[in-house]
Amino acid sequence: MSTENMIRAFMTDVNSSCANVTPTPYSPEVVATSEIHGVPHCSEELKPFVGMKFENLEQGLDFYNAYAKACGFSPRLDSSKIIQGVTTHKSCVCNKEGNRQHGGQKRRRAITRVGCPAKIKFKRLLFGEYEVYEFIEVHSHAMVTPATMIHLKSFRKLNLVHKKMIMDNSRVNQGPVKTFRMFKEYVRGYKNVGASLEDFKNFSRDVKKYIKEYDAEMLIEGFMQKRARCPSFYFDFDVDDNKRLTKVFWADPIAIKNYALFGDSVSFDTTFDFNEYRMVFCPFTGVDNHKKCVTFAAGLIMRENEESFTWLFDNFMKAMGGCYPTTLITDQCLGIKAGVKNVFSGNTTHRFCMWHIMKKLPDKVGSTIYKDTDFLKEISSIVWNEDIEPTEFESS
Template identity: 40%
Template sequence: MSSINQVDSCDPIVVDNVRMRKTLGIVRVTEDGKKFYKPDVLDDVKPLKGRLFNTLEDGIQFYKTYAKLSGFEVRKSTQYKSKDGKLRQKYIVCSREGFKPIAPMDTLVDKMDKQEIEKPKEKRKRPSCRCGCLAKCIFESTNENKYVVYEFEEEHNHPFVDEDDIPLLKSSRKLTFSKKQLLFRVSNNNIGPMKAFKMMKELFGGFDEIGATSVDCKNFKRGINLFIGEFDAEMVVELLMNKQEYIPGFSCDYFTDEDGALEGLFWADEVAKNNYLCFGDVISFDATFRSNKYKMVFVPFTGIDNHHRSVTFAAALLSKETWESYAWLLRAFKKAFGSEPKVVVTDQDPAMKIAIEKEFSNSRHRLCMWHIMEKLSTKVGPELCKDETFKRRICNIVWTDTIEPSEFEREWDSIITDFELQSNNWLTDMFALRFNWIPAYYRDEPLSGLMRTTSWSESENHFFGQLTSTTLTLVEFVSHFETAMDVQRYTHRTNQHKTRYTTPDLLTDYVLEKQAREIYTRAIFYDIQDEICASITECMSMSVMAIDGTHKFFIKEIGPVVSFKGLFEVLFTPSDATLSCSCKRFKRYGLMCRHSFYVLRICGVNEFPKKYVLKRWTRDAVTPVKRVVFDARKKLSDGSVRDELVKEIIGSVEYCVDKLASSIKELSIFRDRLQDLKSKIDAELPNQRPMTDHEVISSALGVSKPKTKVRVRNPLQCRRKGDRTNSRIIPPKERAMTDGAKKPRQCKKCGEQDADHDSRNCTKFQLKKRNMPDA
């Protein structure tokens, strides 16, 4: 006799004084004690024998819904076809059908010998859920091209999941379009799937409200890499070339090797070009590593804006750091911007030097002080770098532009002698290059003071480093770069807003200070304000001479800290308000000095001299660029149109929620209206197909997967300067970063390092397997 017991899915049961939770369903116990479980659901949701469906997918979806309500999962299994290839029967079985396959063994191979021959492989622990369940649903085709339930086995040999755990079933887990978009967008800010999953928990009110697990989030990120795959270079080139075609002012150039592999990629938009016209007098470009999976070097072109913040003019990716690659890059820059910069600041890369001499022949090339001084500790030793006297003396002659070349050379020789550094070859080489990096030697050059702001290039690299990683594909990298540009330009916009609509306090009653407040941006005004205050409290006239209508003032600085103990000569011609100071601050920075303000004040000048106002530092330095976003992007892909519509819909809902949040009653009414709208949509569009992962990814990336033969192949793993050679001594900082880096993933099938796949989904192995002749 077997017994059938109705199980109450709400109340707990007690077994041997242990409180247990009940599972859904009806339990049947056989005479030998075996238990079988039948879902306790209405017949209307059961795929009973004889039930007819218009399509096979409708039938499968019906069975999946039944399984979800019952507390188990299903999977597709065997199928049979007729002689003409038409599907005749399709088996859908419980996911716990069958048993876990037994691992192969060979007793002829001794265990110890096997370990010597073959390194033991670490295997992932994968518990099995298979238990030989026989529950299934068989669909059979009819003569009318419909499908009928041919057989339905309802009983299972295992309990169903707890009612509270149904959201964890695979059939219950689904990343919606909005959540996939969220995962992609936060990834542009280097937020991985795990952190994004935790963010969504807070946004949606709990893990169960997400509708997916952290593994689903990681799988979606993996799906992006698989979608891009071997088409990475082709897709990024198509993306940027489409922008060049449809977006006004956008420029893009690329070149490949003889095999079609991407070698170089350059791009710049209209906003960047406009910024170059305003702030392109001094630019810096520096090769940055660790920005993408191919080890292509990232080369941003940067400058200083009117708020004394970094501004990016263009960007490039290069697979080789040869002078030919850099020469191509500079030609692409000239083609896009139409002119050479006045000054170019780089590191000591000899390839850059050759390329600049060939392509930027009218530009002055200077070396980045920050890069050189950063090497000081490794070149002179840690002990000497701990010596405060040495550091103070060397910095006093390097990080200043107020001394003359003769003073620099005299103090340099003194330092070398005092600390016995005559045999240090690196210091000898740096002294030989002093004309290219020591400010004392180019203090007469216009805006040479911007080159003293040497850390801005490195600051820019750090800024981009926060939004890039060594695992990024090229398409993802461009998306991350655009996010970085949005951040940078939004910062400039907020700085402009603060300048226009806030008023800094005046510290003196001098009329020129008030006028300067209306001329310059807030950051630059504070610099001018400091100089005006210093002209009152820290400057003193020692003597005055008059020569042919020109007054010569000899100014001495006073105060607790005086960098220069000599006299500054200021020439002032009242007839045309011409000024010239021996400190040369205006020539070096484009900003007036305290000595000039001192002379203007004591001469009674009450009008800020316009000839000494450089437009690049003013409030209106940047001419606004008409933003062409929606109409231009609409031509690129339907995804852009969809994004705009979704943004408008979410904005409308957010507006309503914000409007009604103070009233529970009104909020409930709004909720009910949305529920009615959902029901109406389900009724009008019962079979509306959701977007596939590929469609969502294509929409997010802004480019489709190529359907034709690949024209631009992915770059090979690039060899950076110093890689796999013994010629370069690796600095401690770089060694620590390398040692602490996560071990790259390797596919066990194809052996690819730093792969975006594993042995389970290796496309190379699957292709090889398909091409193998049958035994």
């Protein structure tokens, strides 16, 4: 049997199946279970009708979606009939079709199913076309207004512009909520956004979930691309036995130039909060001639121990061309102290940060003495006095 005859025999079986399908005509019994709200108003050229034909099923579904949007309701795909991998019958209903099941619900939910009878059904013809063989346009609920059309799930869709803006804003630590508000300003109103806030949040969540296992590779690849564009960019990293990123250090050319100008005194602070990867942010900072903070370098470490700080300080000296700072100010940490001794010993004066010392003062002298305003005033006048000499400080 030739291929053409096989197709004809197959479509004969399909058409015989279609002949046995009896369309459900519109009658009062069809919608007796719910209150009839009426037929939605729509332009006649957008309204489907029984006998209407389409080249393929996708065209038919797209036409019904356009009709639903013009009327103000959301369609939902329903049952299908598939023979030998070919869809011979397909139905599409209103998203409020059916009734909600009340059993086994753990939390309260809004009622979204009201038994709406509106539907459309397609069947496949001999040469691949699809024909509408049943269409009910009566709904048992009110249609939405154009202003609230954005809340219908079928017409909410993130396009390339939405996704690019979410991705670009995430690079500068702008979340999906701020991105949604910014987009609203660009298009002059929430009704013109084309998607909801939940869509923005869901896309941002999906992106984070997708890159979760590749974020370390993306970070190192980004640093390599920076160094390829700018050979003066310095970075280094280290991984553990399980190939997990444990240490990262970087310094760009501007930071290195800042160190050459203002690097006589360096502050190294690890008191910042952990990030979501439980890594500690470790910036190297200083002060310029205008009493403003400048950055020399930065790092991320997994553990605050001697080995990690020695690795950081060693890379810092490599990035700065082996030029030791005159003074290094840090927190009171045994790991930092050991790392400073391993790298800066004999070349740099190590001092503890006065802010950290004063922060721990209540634990040392007791809260009763610390709350004495005269004591606090007197010790502050000594500690924060830039002109006081060491002998005078000790005698005070």
